[in-house]
Amino acid sequence: MSTATTAGRDARPPAHGGRYRGGILRWLTTTNHKDIGTMYLTFALLMFFVGGAMILAVRAELFQPGLQLMKPEFFNQLIGVHALVMIFAALMPAATGFANWQLPLMIGAPDMALPRINNWGFWLLPPAALLLTLPFFLALFGIGDGAVATGWTLYAPLSVQGGIGVDFAIFAIHLLGVSSILGSINIIVTLFNLRAPGMTMMKLPLFAWGWLMTAFLLIATIPVLAGAVTMLLTDRHFGTHFFDAAGGGDPILFQHLFWFFGHPEVYILLLPLWGLVPHVVATFSRKPIYGYKAQVVSFIAIGVLSVIVWAHHFFTAGMPVPALLYFMYSTMSISLPLAVLFFCWIATMWRGAITFETPMLFALGFIVLFGVAGLTGLVLADVAADAQYHHSYFVVAHFHYALFAGGIMGVMAGVYYWLPKWTGHMFSEKLGKLHFWLTVVSFNLTFMPQFFLGLAGMPRRIPDYALQFAEFNAISTVGSFILGLSQLIFAYNIWRCVKGGEKAADKVWEGAEGLEWELSSPPPHHSWEIRPNFDNR
Amino acid sequence: MPRCFYLPAALLPSSACADYRWNFPEPVTPIARDTLHIHNEFMLIITALFVVVFAIMIYSMIAHRKSAGRPPARFSGPAGGVQWFWVLVPFAILLLIDFVLMGIPAYRAVVDMEDTRTRADMVLKVTGMQWKWQYEYPDSGIKYISTMSTPREQIGNREAKGEHYLLEVDNPVVLPVGKKVRILLTSTDVIHTWWVPQFGVKRDAIPGFLRETWVRIEEPGTYRGQCAELCGKDHGFMPVVVRAVPEAEYLAWADLKKAEQAAAAGGTDRVWSRDELLVKGKDVYAKQCAVCHQANGQGLPPAFPALSGSKIVAGPLLSPAGKLMKDSHLDRVLNGKEGSAMQAFGNTLSDTELAAVVTFERNSFGNTGGDLIQPAQIKSLR
DSSP, X not given: OOOTTTTTTTOOOOOOOOOOOOHHHHHHHOOOHHHHHHHXXXXXXXXXXXXXXXXXXXXXXXXXXXXXXXXXXXXXXXXXXXXXXXXXXXXHHHHHHHHHHHHHHHHTOSSOSOHHHHHHHHHTHHHHHHHHHHHHXXXXXXXXXXXXXXXXXXXXXXXXXXXXXXXXXXXXXXXXXXXXXXXXXXXXHHHHHOOOTTOOGGGSOHHHXXXXXXXXXXXXXXXXXXXXXXXXXXXXXXXXXXXXGGGTXXXXXXXXXXXXXXXXXXXXXXXXXXXXXXXXXXXXXXXOXXXXXXXXXXXXXXXXXXXXXXXXXXXXXXXXXXXXHHHHHHHHHTXXXXXXXXXXXXXXXXXXOBOOOHHHHHHHHHHXXXXXXXXXXXXXXXXXXXXXXXXXXXXXXXXXXXXXXXXXXXXXXXXXXXXXXXXXXXXOHHHHHHHHHHHHHHHHHHHHHHHHHHHHTOBSSOSSOOGGGHHHHHHHHHHHHHHHXXXXXXXXXXXXXXXXXXXXXXXXXXXXXXXXXXXXSSXXXXXXXXXOOOTTO | OHHHHHHHHHHHHHHOTXXXXXXXXXXXXXXXXXXXXXXXXXXXXXXXXXXXXXXXXXXXXXXXXXXXXOOOOOOOSOOHHHHHHHHHHHHHHHHHIIIIITHXXXXXXXXXHTOOSTTOOEEEEEEEETTXXXXXXXXXXXXXXXXXXXXXXXXXXXXXXXXXXTSOBSSOEEEEXXXXXXXXXXXXXXXXXXXXXXXXXXXXXXXXXXXXXXXOOOSOEEEEEEEOSOOSTTGGGOEEEEEEEOHHHHHHHHHHHXXXXXXXXXXXXXXXXXXXXXXXXXXXXXXXXXXXXXXXSOOBTTTBOOOTTOHHHHSOSSOTTSOOOTTSHHHHHHHOOTTSSOOOGGGTSOHHHHHXXXXXXXXXXXXXXXXXXXXXXXXHHO
């Protein structure tokens, strides 16, 4: 694919003969966007179960007051690594997997613009995941005291004080960051240069627009995180005092740097899914997407706002009143572009002809539950009320509504939506629906009680709690185990679909629109070698 | 549908303010009452938004289902002035909610909450340290440490759990009712967060910096909270307990505490016997050191080294000239170890307590140093 500069017009990349290595070497060396997409998605699913197993151990410990299963040190390691794994090794790779598989199909490009970088972007992930989890195993052999135990936020000076797990986490974050930046560059270059002839930016599929904003946000914020953890590393080992007041530093500096990355990170995770959901809703409502331009503008507005609101993550750290007010009002203003998205999603359904296949169910579940996250986010923005919510289980519930219901369930909508296209087989609709209902019921059973725990005053990240919190914690633990086990249905359904099943049509869903549905299911290994013409669409 | 789960969540706060289980606990300060009021109002607003928006969506799901048999419409945006009007109305409403209905009360509450300096009647200084709180009353010179008093047997499920499991301490903070107390916060090691839910106050204690907040407690009583920022292994075990009493009772308590403190500090002017030091040292060790170095002195290596058989503990107490030696046992206890959880106990313990605990450590857990140090010596080394 050396034709990146001219491919936007009429270039036709030379057709390859099938010269592929077999076995593991094929996957190590592949530069094909479909292979790499598959690897990202498989890796994400695997790490989803790894991160899930960690948190089920935590929920088991929290089933009853008292310490039953583990020491507080180990508990702290599990919660932090759970978050890092779920965010960086499950949710982000899943979205990147979607981008790899779908962007070239949706914009009529033969592949991603930078295929070798694409390969490297993926293969940085397994070593990073290994670095994150290795300290658990090293501790078994008496080396170090386990994985990073500071929570995923790595706040200094706790992280300066921590063991070798922190160093492993720092290097894992560097690798994950490089991988994300490479992926982002690739996506931006692809979307700018490889669109089908006639596909202007304002004809780009919304999914591509969502990813484009994510890619820009990653490039803007990952270097800040990389800088922050590098300063942490030098504070730990080379005698600097960036975060130590005794040497003229400031622990709160770390929080500013971390959340300058951390807040946009939420939108980095969610924007691709906000781009995806309109496609699903439109398909199953058999109607065009409502308010395309408004949604594009909202994506851009959210992207810009996301980098100027970070300090609402540490209102309790103390700051001047004008700063408090600024961060409060700017945070509240994010509700406006988000409301545009909600409005458009519902308006897309309005007067359609709606059916409720599994992808649509997940999209609807996403919209409703993400609504809970959005609305509770609005009250969290209020500084005075935040003094109660902050660091409590209210926040834990809020961001799981955002990142499980908004993130993971959005990914599931996408997987069910595109899986027949990727594999050429239909999945079991019956199992898909069972998976949806079990997930949505047990998710609420897990996290709704956590809102009340937070209101009643239970801080987050504690391995043991006062007796007044016992009932809700027990309910939450029961819910979490149903939630975790239900995901096995998801994995099984995917496995069955890959292996075989009813043949999928090229246009899998009756109401689907877009270039990807004009290809066969599954698409040929090299697709769109002849560029589709988009002039008259 | 998920909606059924959410409805009670948001409605209950407004109907059952006093119910501990479903909402903030009973507020006892002006700030907490304000916060609860704002919270209830916001919850009503967002519940109304949620119900209206998703009622429309669910109506559409039912009325516009394919099996109803109508062909789908083809519109993809507002057409004409009337439609534009209806599209913009929701945003006008949201603007109003964000910056007027929610924004104005929030503004007032923030300004009120941050007003720590106007007419403060007294100051309380709170210092977080792994994993206990130190309270200091600068006006009366009182200063003491407050640690969790729940026995480890209860945490390990070897004993029945008490009523205030994990939320009880040996020395609670005592504050007078009806006085505006300015609270200054700092920390000696990592970031902690001081939180009493019934006060509506939560503020970080940051090493090397002062932060501030304030309370005016209106009702006498005992109020319980916890550290809210992950601060290491025993983050879950550093409760905050505040006893609010009428002013007269507070003054009496302060006098008593001052006398107690003077008595404890008085130990430096006499020579302590070895047995006296060992008995007192054992007590100090259990409260201050056993969390990390463990009751048997074996520690939790590598983060928390063993004292039993430790080279540092076995090393000489003082230099031949009677001076403090760098990296000696005494130096570690007095000045801590940088970059580790070992604190500078010289700042928090009295001369007598320091002498006692050092003597205890050198003669316990199989350590047979045999030597002892007097409170008066510690005093002269400072």
